[in-house]
Amino acid sequence: MMSGHESTDTPADEPAVSVANVTFGYGDRPVLEDVSIDVEPGTFLGLVGPNGSGKSTLLELLLGLRRPDEGTVQLFGEPAHAFAAGDRIGYVPQDVTTAAREMPMTVREVVAMGRYPHRLVGRFSRTDRRAVDEAMVRVGIDDLASRRIGRLSGGQRQRVFIARALASEADLLALDEPTVGVDAESREAFYDLLSELNAAGMTIVLIEHDIGVVTTYATETACLNRRLHFDGAPEEFVETDALAQAYGTDQHVVRHDH
Numbered sequence: 001m002m003s004g005h006e007s008t009d010t011p012a013d014e015p016a017v018s019v020a021n022v023t024f025g026y027g028d029r030p031v032l033e034d035v036s037i038d039v040e041p042g043t044f045l046g047l048v049g050p051n052g053s054g055k056s057t058l059l060e061l062l063l064g065l066r067r068p069d070e071g072t073v074q075l076f077g078e079p080a081h082a083f084a085a086g087d088r089i090g091y092v093p094q095d096v097t098t099a100a101r102e103m104p105m106t107v108r109e110v111v112a113m114g115r116y117p118h119r120l121v122g123r124f125s126r127t128d129r130r131a132v133d134e135a136m137v138r139v140g141i142d143d144l145a146s147r148r149i150g151r152l153s154g155g156q157r158q159r160v161f162i163a164r165a166l167a168s169e170a171d172l173l174a175l176d177e178p179t180v181g182v183d184a185e186s187r188e189a190f191y192d193l194l195s196e197l198n199a200a201g202m203t204i205v206l207i208e209h210d211i212g213v214v215t216t217y218a219t220e221t222a223c224l225n226r227r228l229h230f231d232g233a234p235e236e237f238v239e240t241d242a243l244a245q246a247y248g249t250d251q252h253v254v255r256h257d258h
């Protein structure tokens with residue numbers, strides 16, 4: 001396990017994510033219907049589905065930002081909205097460009113924010129500093145530590161947010177279309193980094209519109225369009241008719257061969 005978390009409080013067979021019979025709507029508009037999915041620790045889940053299919057909403061339920069109308073969402077055996085659960089998930093938001101440009105902070109300061117949940121009061125300890133330094137090295141941004149985050153490229157910025165999650169010792173990384181606006185070369189390097197982190201034990205939930213990315217990098221695929229249309233091996237996904245069912249035949253599906 002790459003995380004610094006002592007996992008003694010989590011039984012070995014506890015799923016990292018357990019979504020059970022979840023139904024959710026905005027007002028009377030249904031967005032998720034009877035969705036169930038377990039994500040085992042160490043999985044790299046690629047979550048695909050057409051625009052407006054409920055992917056970001058499902059992620060917000062995992063992050064504990066919303067509660068289901070029916071069913072349950074648990075992280076490591078705890079309700080997702082519980083503080084202890086939220087502490088274990090690192091979030092890399094979709095298109096952080098605008099917000100990040102306006103952040104008058106250095107890379108090191110942003111990564112250090114990963115330690116703040118544990119350090120609301122008091123000084124930054126040597127352990128905190130080491131965690132921040134190690135996180136920057138792991139994602140290859142240690143040479144950018146003193147740079148303003150607004151001056152970085154899109155790909156570099158996404159690495160900063162991953163480093164922030166690593167510094168917080170998250171066990172689960174949740175990313176919402178992280179490479180929107182990132183150039184092709186940096187994009188590939190970014191997914192290689194996710195693969196490396198996953199190989200070292202990090203559980204990953206990635207929302208991704210490019211099915212080629214999912215079949216290349218993920219160990220498991222889920223396809224959502226209000227209901228869950230598929231959950232299983234990426235190579236099986238492209239062979240079943242789940243893809244056409246979820247997207248409809250007239251939808252443009254992004255496929256990208258690496």
Ligand SMILES: Nc1ncnc2c1ncn2[C@@H]1O[C@H](COP(=O)(O)OP(=O)(O)OP(=O)(O)O)[C@@H](O)[C@H]1O
Pocket residue numbers: 026031049050051052053054055056057058
């Ligand atoms: N805060 C909100 N209030 C009302 N409706 C919302 C809200 N957020 C999302 N929706 C609607 O819920 C549906 C699902 O949205 P969601 O963002 O979860 O889908 P998505 O699969 O992530 O889409 P995309 O791929 O376009 O990001 C959409 O129809 C969207 O317009």
